[in-house]
Amino acid sequence: MIGDEGAAGQAAYAAALSGLPGMGPATLVAVLGRWEPRRAWERVRAGRLQRPPRGQGLDFESRQTRQTPLDGAFDSGSIRCSGRTWAELSRGFDPETWWAPIAGRGIGVTWPGLATYPVALADDPHPPGVLFWRGALECLDRPCVAIVGTRRATPDGRSVAFELGRDLAGSGICVVSGLALGIDGAAHLGSLRAVDQPGAVGPVGVAASGVDVVYPRRHAGLWEQVVAAGAVVSETPPGRPAQAWRFPARNRVIAGLVRMVVVVESHAAGGSLITVEAALERGVEVRVVPGPVHSPASAGTNQLLYDGPGPVRSARDVLDALGMFLPDSKAHHARAQVGVEDEASLVPVLSSAAKAVLAAVEWRPSSLNHIVDRSATSVGTALRALDELEATGWVASERGWWVRRR
Amino acid sequence: MLATVASSTLVGVEGTPISVEVHVSRGLPSFTIVGLPDASCRESRDRVRAAIISSGFKWPQQRVTVNLAPSSVRKAGAGLDLPIAMAVLAADSQIPESAVAGMGFLGELGLDGSVRKVPGVLPLVHAMRAGTVVVPPSCVPEAELVRGADVRSAAGLRGLVSVLRGESGWAARPPSPPPEPSVAGPDLADVKGQPLARLAVEVAAAGGHHLLLVGPPGAGKTMLAERLPGLLPPLGTDEALEVARIHSAAGLALPAGVLVRRPPFRAPHHSASLVSLIGGGGPQMRPGELSCAHRGVLFMDELGEFPADVLDTLRQPIEEGRVLVCRARASVVFPARVLLVGAMNPCPCGMESGSGSCRCRESARARYAARVSGPLLDRFDLRVMVDRPDVGELIGGAKADSAGAESTTTVAARVQAARHLAHGRSVTCNAELAGPSLDRVAPIHPLASRLLEVRLRQGRLSARGLHRVRRVARTLADLDGRAGPVTVDDVYGALALRADVFAAEEMVL
Structure with missing residues (x-):
């Protein structure tokens, strides 16, 4: 368990690890459970922590092979990179210089074991290895x-x-x-x-x-x-x-x-x-x-x-x-409760035109055409009544369709 | 010898007088036409020569020069065949020159000397500066629409020459074919349900407001549009002549014997090119569908399928009621006072309804809606959703319909009355009301003006939209027979008829 103060220095490495091609959530959880991020990164650079063979790993990992490496920090061609080892990819890449401007934009990262990591995910069967956040x-x-x-x-x-x-x-x-x-x-x-x-x-x-x-x-x-x-x-x-x-x-x-x-x-x-x-x-x-x-x-x-x-x-x-x-x-x-009460007691506050129009609006979306047809009012009166009914919460409209609300 | 004969040629929808001058002189036999003839006109050489010889006359074995004056106007078409032939014969003294003096001729010649009809006889005869005009027999009814014209017909070169030589009299005027029975257009009573769309069609006819119908396939958009011309008031004599001139110039068949007073209805397919719609093309500058629908209805079905550039060229003409087509050689003004009716589906799958049956992605919907540009959409004062009629209305509604649905005659009477009120404001329809005059001619009830103010503040109405809503509200009041101020219900009605038909998913908080 690392203290949150120590985590600040480790964040860049955790983020960089998560960007390695072939690094799926399960591998990442396993790696970060064993080493703290900076140590894990050093092992990657030293070639002591290698990419797991394809087809192995848990869940979402296996389908991850076409992922681009670290924002193209090393190379933009993802296909060429996918064959390169993690050690090659990490050489000449400084996670801290990469991470500083990202952190400056208010983006944070947390991983299992940190206090900020959501409690609900702590005992998840397939937890995210890292979780980036804004806000x-x-x-x-x-x-x-x-x-x-x-x-x-x-x-x-x-x-x-x-x-x-x-x-x-x-x-x-x-x-x-x-x-x-x-x-x-x-x-x-x-x-x-x-x-x-x-x-x-x-x-x-x-x-x-x-x-x-x-x-x-x-x-x-x-x-x-x-x-x-x-x-x-x-x-x-x-x-x-x-x-x-x-x-x-x-x-x-x-x-x-x-x-x-x-x-x-x-x-x-x-x-x-x-x-x-x-x-x-x-x-x-x-x-x-x-x-x-x-x-x-x-x-x-x-x-x-x-x-x-x-x-x-x-x-x-x-x-x-x-x-x-x-x-x-x-x-x-x-x-x-209002919804189940007898409507009759509420309807009298409406004008007679509005009552007729309300009766024509259905619980599923109805078109204005349909409402005018069923209520046998003029188009202008109908829209006026609907406006009134919408303002008092009886009906709602979207994209020209009207639906009864209560 | 020199002979001059009057004729005319077509530029746009107007005729231009042409003086055909032929000079026959000594020299090597030759036949040249000068004075800016186009390809079709230059072919006259061969037709005229063959027609003269096969009619039994002599082709002058001398130097024949034809000049079509004024030489600045491009001459197109075969209509100058007959005048050239007559001028040649007069110049060669085969007919007395005095016989053709002051006469105008129009017609295409067959190789056997027969005279064939040409398009645009009405404007051509109108333009001709001649006392007596000779036209092909089938064009006589059309030519006689020109007031004060002394129209004669000639079926063949030989007959015409014998008349001019004084050997026989003019052929009797060909019996005019019986006027085609005026076919009653489709009736509005056939439309079941659709109160909103029916009202929109009525308002469009009464106020001259452009109309956009949006609805799924089979909802009856085309059916509604086809019933619109029947609601428009019949054309006055001057208007009908104007329309007939355009149709004549476009080569459309004019019904025999009578001046058509029913407003035209044109429905070009969405593969239409820009020139076919606006007009132009070739030196003759043929009027486009837009002008053919002048004083009537231009119906554009599947509006979204028209090429975007074609649609956007319509913006200015429908606003101004005319289109100025400019080419290097000529610029022509085509009249284009149309009532534009568009129809399209609400989305690519066409199934949009409130019950979630639309299978389109939001982005696909947005792309589809974007095919009609904002400025063009804005020109449609009336935009309504047309939904599929209920099953009950289609099948079981026989009794309800006969009582409910109004017929074209009833609605047309209301439209006529509303137009009469508009005439009192010295416009033909309310759509032409100028913005500044609205306060005077279409005052609104204080309550209604507050409603509009609220809508403006909410951003649900633009300044331009405001004027359009006020004009439509005025038309609604007119249809109701009320000349006083526009009421709240009128404004609500106008707002209902100006639906946001392509509203996107609500994303603003």
Whole structure:
């Protein structure tokens, strides 16, 4: 066990070790469990610590051979480098000069045995050898829940993910997700919405690329906001783009970090099912948001629901399952009650046009065309009523589709 | 000997008077045409010579020079065959020169001396400075549309010469073919459901607002667009003549006997080239589809499949109602006051609906939406989503339809009334209202103006969008028969008809 003061000097070496080609998580864990990083690096340079033969090693290691070495610090051609030994690669490379500017950009690194290393990962069957981070890693000390789902989400799925993210973050839960398009992004956006509330916890995004390599590019703004409010973490060394194998590996990190995985929407063979598998392997509870039976975007989640994991309707269900009755959750409780109360008692506050229009909005997304048709009002009146209903929270709109909220 | 005969040639949609001068003099037998003839016109030499000989006349075995004046104008097409032949015969004194004085001729010659029809007779006759005009028989109805023209026809060179020699009289005017029965266009009552799209079509017709229909395949976008011309008010005489001139110049078949008053409907395929759409090409500068749809509807189905450069050239013409096509030799103004109707799918797979059936990636959707540039998208005052009708509406709705769906006649009457209100503001339709005059002619209710203010502050409406929404709101009020200020509901209606059809995934907090 190394003290955190000593870790500062070791960080560069740990980071450099993680960038060696063929250095998978299991090897890295084994190496860092035996030597402290600087010593391990010296052994590499001396040729006393060699690259394990291909095809050996655990899990994600074997598929790692095409990885480029250390940011092309030695050579840019990855294919030529892949044949070179670690000793050759490490010669003439100074991890400290390489690491200093990266650390200067606010990127940190932790590995098993350090106090900063997330507790949840300490006894993980396949823990990350190192974890790079930007932001505040302390968020992970709070109870963590993952919200995952498809990148091709429906408006309804996105709004469920958004609300779950917002309400869980507001109830003191750290929302963990993968920063991808669709559900992941919506969950992060939701949790960012809550950060100003007292007791709220910032979100943590687990990236497949380096923590400074935004992927997908459209989420550049989201990354910075997640870093500012919580943290972005990754196993991948800074500056490296994500390779295909990094995504399932990233999913196992998500599953390892959290106490519960909530799947919002997933296609029949979606990537979020990999997270579910990893979670079940670790004994992490999985919960599923039910979706319409005809919706392809809910095929995977509904199958899960059939197979066993229980349903989640709102943040309250998640908190209940975690045994957390936070005072904040009363608000959600109260709102859930409104939904089941007799609608008739609430409807009178609406204008008659709004009532007619509300009756025409369905629980699944409806087009304006459909609403005008069913409510038999003029287009202008209908949109005016919808505007009114949206402002009072009866309906929500996305991409021109309207959906009933309560 | 020298003879001069009047004719005309086509540049763009306008005729240009041409004076055909032929000089026959002593010298080695030769036949030259000068005065900027293009390739098709230079071929006249062979046709004229063969036609004169096979009609039984003598080809002058002398030096024959044809000059087409003014020589600065490029002459194209075969329409000058007949005038050249007549001038040659007059110069060779085979017909008295006095007989052709003050007469104009138009027509292509066959090798046997028959006179064949040429495109653009209407503008050509209009331009000709001659008392009597001789045209091919099949062009007579078209030529007679020109007011004050004394139109004669000639089926062949031999017959024409005998008339001019005074040996026989003019052929009786060929019996005009019975006017084609005016086919009633498709009826709006056929459209089931789709209240939003129906309204959009009605507003487009009443206010002259460009319309973009977005919806999955089979939703009825084409069906709606085809019903739009039927809603437009019939063309006035001057407008109809203007349209007929363009169609004549473009070589489109004009219906016999009558001036068509129904607004044209043109639907070019998305493989259309830039020149075919805008006009130009060759010295003749043929009008493009854009001009052929003048005073009518230009329907561009699968808008996203048109090449991007073709789409963007439309931006300025549809705003100005005319297009100035410039080439090295000539610049021509083509009229292009069209109602542009675009139709496209919401995404590459076309299945976008709220139930998650779209199989497209977000990036693919964004790329598809980007095919229509922002500035062009902005020109569409009306942008509506058309969804597939419910199964119930398609099959079981017989009773509901007959009562519910309004017919073209009903809606056209409302459109006519709304246009009448627009005339009172000294424009033909509300889309032409100038921005500064909006406050005066389209005052808005204080509540409505607050709504617009909120939308502007929220960034959901741009300054340009504001004016467009106000014009559409004005049209909605007009259709309702209200001349007073625009109400909140009108503004909401206009906003509903200006949907953000390619909204991306919400990413802003």
